[in-house]
Amino acid sequence: MIDKVFPDIGAAIAAVTDGATVMIGGFGGAGQPAELIDALIEHGARDLTIVNNNAGNGETGLAALLKAGRVRKIICSFPRQVDSQVFDDLYRAGKIELELVPQGNLAERIRAAGAGVGGFYTPTGYGTDLAKGKETRMLNGRMYVFETPIHADVALIKAEAGDRWGNLTYRKTARNFGPIMAMAAKITVASVHEVVPLGKLDPEAIVTPGIFVQRVVKVPRSATGPAGFNRAA
Amino acid sequence: MAYAKLTRDQMAIRVARDIPEGAYVNLGIGLPTLVANHLPRNREVFLHSENGLLGMGPAPAAGEEDYDLINAGKQPVTLLPGGAYFHHADSFAMMRGGHLDICVLGAFQVSRAGDLANWHTGAPDAIPAVGGAMDLAIGAKKTFVMMEHLTKSGASKIVDACTYPLTGIACVSRIYTDLAVIDVTPQGLAVIEAVAGLSFEELQRLTGVTLRA
Numbered sequence: 001m002i003d004k005v006f007p008d009i010g011a012a013i014a015a016v017t018d019g020a021t022v023m024i025g026g027f028g029g030a031g032q033p034a035e036l037i038d039a040l041i042e043h044g045a046r047d048l049t050i051v052n053n054n055a056g057n058g059e060t061g062l063a064a065l066l067k068a069g070r071v072r073k074i075i076c077s078f079p080r081q082v083d084s085q086v087f088d089d090l091y092r093a094g095k096i097e098l099e100l101v102p103q104g105n106l107a108e109r110i111r112a113a114g115a116g117v118g119g120f121y122t123p124t125g126y127g128t129d130l131a132k133g134k135e136t137r138m139l140n141g142r143m144y145v146f147e148t149p150i151h152a153d154v155a156l157i158k159a160e161a162g163d164r165w166g167n168l169t170y171r172k173t174a175r176n177f178g179p180i181m182a183m184a185a186k187i188t189v190a191s192v193h194e195v196v197p198l199g200k201l202d203p204e205a206i207v208t209p210g211i212f213v214q215r216v217v218k219v220p221r222s223a224t225g226p227a228g229f230n231r232a233a
Numbered sequence: 234m235a236y237a238k239l240t241r242d243q244m245a246i247r248v249a250r251d252i253p254e255g256a257y258v259n260l261g262i263g264l265p266t267l268v269a270n271h272l273p274r275n276r277e278v279f280l281h282s283e284n285g286l287l288g289m290g291p292a293p294a295a296g297e298e299d300y301d302l303i304n305a306g307k308q309p310v311t312l313l314p315g316g317a318y319f320h321h322a323d324s325f326a327m328m329r330g331g332h333l334d335i336c337v338l339g340a341f342q343v344s345r346a347g348d349l350a351n352w353h354t355g356a357p358d359a360i361p362a363v364g365g366a367m368d369l370a371i372g373a374k375k376t377f378v379m380m381e382h383l384t385k386s387g388a389s390k391i392v393d394a395c396t397y398p399l400t401g402i403a404c405v406s407r408i409y410t411d412l413a414v415i416d417v418t419p420q421g422l423a424v425i426e427a428v429a430g431l432s433f434e435e436l437q438r439l440t441g442v443t444l445r446a
């Protein structure tokens with residue numbers, strides 16, 4: 001019998017090795033798998049490359065992982081926020097490498113990895129500092145930039161409900177990067193608030209089919225807190 | 234002749250006038266967010282949020298906040314009946330794929346050719362953050378910019394060439410400022426209207442870049 005549900009969160013996270021590339025779901029606080037990140041800190045893997053939209057909020061979750069000195073490099077679109085002080089200090093001290101990626105390119109590079117696409121041409125970023133040094137090409141009279149996939153060793157994502165085959169549903173905008181990160185990693189660990197029997201999730205409503213998920217961990221439901229209000233532009 | 238600059242809300246009211254029923258619209262962080270407050274209730278407009286939301290509704294009542302339901306500024310919002318959630322790659326496909334009709338963005342500078350600078354001051358000690366700005370700038374059918382006409386020191390934010398790092402090239406369709414509405418056209422910057430009492434000559438003097446009446 002296939003059962004991807006791990007009773008022990010530490011065992012589920014043990015897949016992360018030193019030097020690994022780890023995708024972490026979430027947009028600010030929504031969809032950030034706080035319990036999996038805490039387990040990763042406990043686990044102790046270091047020299048990590050992290051892929052996330054942001055670079056941590058406050059002192060918990062991803063910010064705590066950064067503060068623990070475990071992250072060598074972060075690939076993200078929006079590190080600077082009102083509560084990104086942990087990242088800000090590390091960055092200014094030269095203790096963390098930043099690869100800044102326009103958010104849609106970040107999403108599509110992750111999706112490309114999961115879909116087996118070797119790269120793609122995108123108009124986003126053409127002519128800007130973030131496309132410097134990249135291959136460009138005119139297609140149908142418009143200029144495009146070549147972007148490559150981002151693969152990960154492990155993805156840590158937060159879902160709402162799952163079953164023992166790893167099928168997942170999400171909650172509201174906490175979905176964000178979860179479905180595409182699940183596709184792009186060799187091992188995807190999903191936290192869920194509810195583990196249901198096979199057949200209980202409506203097959204028409206499953207967002208991530210279990211083929212993209214290797215490990216499911218049940219965590220208690222707790223209300224998502226505010227994080228990362230942006231300064232006005 | 235005396236003239237008064239538009240307030241932030243008056244600017245938002247002016248932009249809202251140009252958003253028709255049925256439009257799929259993304260409102261950027263900051264000033265553009267105000268536009269949502271001025272869309273008439275009887276006009277159905279689909280608001281998109283980059284983090285995976287179409288049919289975005291107003292802020293929830295105090296005590297009703299759900300931080301799994303937020304906007305691009307990570308503030309709690311609501312979902313209208315008929316609204317939908319989707320993942321990030323789909324959300325940005327809506328932009329890049331040209332499915333959005335209008336996006337409204339703030340800006341540091343816009344050039345006469347419609348180049349946009351709004352993501353980074355380029356200051357050496359500033360931590361860069363781009364978010365969805367570059368995707369939005371080039372993705373929507375029309376990109377509206379909403380900004381004060383002048384900097385605090387009185388310099389025009391409409392320029393010959395942007396001095397701040399670019400967000401996108403030749404991507405701005407129309408500029409709404411607290412002094413005027415200006416279209417970016419292949420023939421140059423065309424003034425659609427100016428605030429009451431502001432002559433074309435005075436607007437031209439303040440702007441620096443050549444305008445067409």
